Amino acid sequence: MNVAAPSRDVPLRIVPLGMFDARRPQRMVERSLYVHRRSWMVIVSGFFEPLFYLLSIRVGFGALIGDITVDGRTIGYAEFVAPALMAAAAMNGAIYDSTMNVFYKLKVSKLYDSVLATPMSTADVALGEIAWAMLRGLLYSVAFLLTMWALGMTASPWIVLAIPACVLLGFAFAAVGMAVTSYMRSWADFEYVPAVQVPLFLFSATFFPLEQYGSWSWIVQLSPLYHGVALVRAANLGEWSWGLLGHVAFLLVLAAIGLAVTARRLRTMLLT
């Protein structure tokens, strides 16, 4: 028939505005609360991960390496690494929530299809799911902080500001993670996640200072985790500078891009 008709199948809705179409993302969070209200053990287990991490640093590496000098200031290695691990834990949690869990709901259980049959929009789904990942990240960050404090690894009371820093970091990773997940075709594609996650974990000035990277340090600065680590480390030492705003801005931009791509992808995938 008239195949030559030029009208392309672009939805008539104004696509870039998609992410602002959220009215009740809290309903997605509410659903997650229903799902998890019987699984409080998962939350408790959140204390164990930081405990093992921090113990290994404190009794192991810390004793072995002793003090190091960063930016002309000498601090114990445990104090140097602990904040980085806190940021890394926030990253890992957000990635886990926004990749495997989201893929299951997107492709296997078709949860989002049934949600979108109601007055909920793709922006509600995207924002709600990312908000839930952040909320969980908040819980784990608090657990991490309490463990650090109990082990005597906090350097200043300003460390409480590490919590909002970790939430922001979790937000950025959850948004990007969900956007990337929307491009995954099968479970096999998740093999690539650790290929990104592990280098980020190891080379974001997590275990040694940025100066050590020499002329490669600009690459490190592209890592979102690096910016999160910088914020948490500054909070722990109580050292404030305007440069920190740059780290915040980097993470905010990343989160906004992730969110916009996710809302748009959900629309093209589910509302065809």
Add this chain to the structure above:
Amino acid sequence: MAAAPLITARGLVKRFGDFAAVAGIDVEVESGESFGFLGPNGAGKSSTMRMIGCVSPPTSGELRIFGLDPVTDGREIRARLGVVPQQDQLDAELTVEENLVVYGRYFDIPRAECRRRAAELLDFVQLTDRAGSKVDPLSGGMKRRVTIARSLINEPSLLLLDEPTTGLDPQARHVLWDRLYRLKQRGVTLVLTTHYMDEAEQLCDRLVVMDGGRIVAEGSPRSLIQQHSTREVLELRYAPGTNEERAHAIADIGDRQEVLPDRVLVYTHDGEAALHEVHERDAAPISSLVRRSSLEDVFLRLTGRTLVD
């Protein structure tokens, strides 16, 4: 005066690339009626339902639901719809009751009200005793009933059902039909797709027959049969591979014939008389059956193919 139609579609088209899933259809559904889209797999029924459900933007043509435009007022329309999708899509991480309550929350219904309605709806679909159970262990028929209960949580005036009984055993189908019939009695407008003619005959006041993205016939089940078929049908089975030859021998019996791979259909007003004549011709079949005409025959007449292959 009669109220405006609940659904109006004019020249409605849905394309996926070069493929036209829906190739320009006109449909009107009145409030309170029970309307069906009948057709084989791939006829464009589900694509049409998704457009009506405001989860698939039309490529072209006009579509109004409750007088609203799904492209701009999708949220408002969906707030008043109940949707039973082809696959159940129940929330496997929640219990049966939570499925209903959480779904109601997506409509912004207060939590206490959600719980009250959930209890009422589970009673309606006879699943009160499974309220606390997870979804997975339920049978196919039970899952379907939960999905129907869930779709009613916002007290919709229009219920969309995409192949509501596909894959269910006969008993489960009858339970479901009974529940749907009760909803209809309460004034809920039902729009459903099916490729079972018995389902269409049971549930639909009016239906359209779709094939290849187009509407090929429209009317009540009875009027469609009257228009496109005879009162009775004589089905004859011959030895494999001899249908064509046998059909030729009895070509002048009845109004019309269809030769299918497994049987010969003779359309006539009096099946018994036709069978008698067949025997007199020495064309006795291995087995025979006289039955009333059904929508299946209408479909066969209009498209030359059977509904369920």
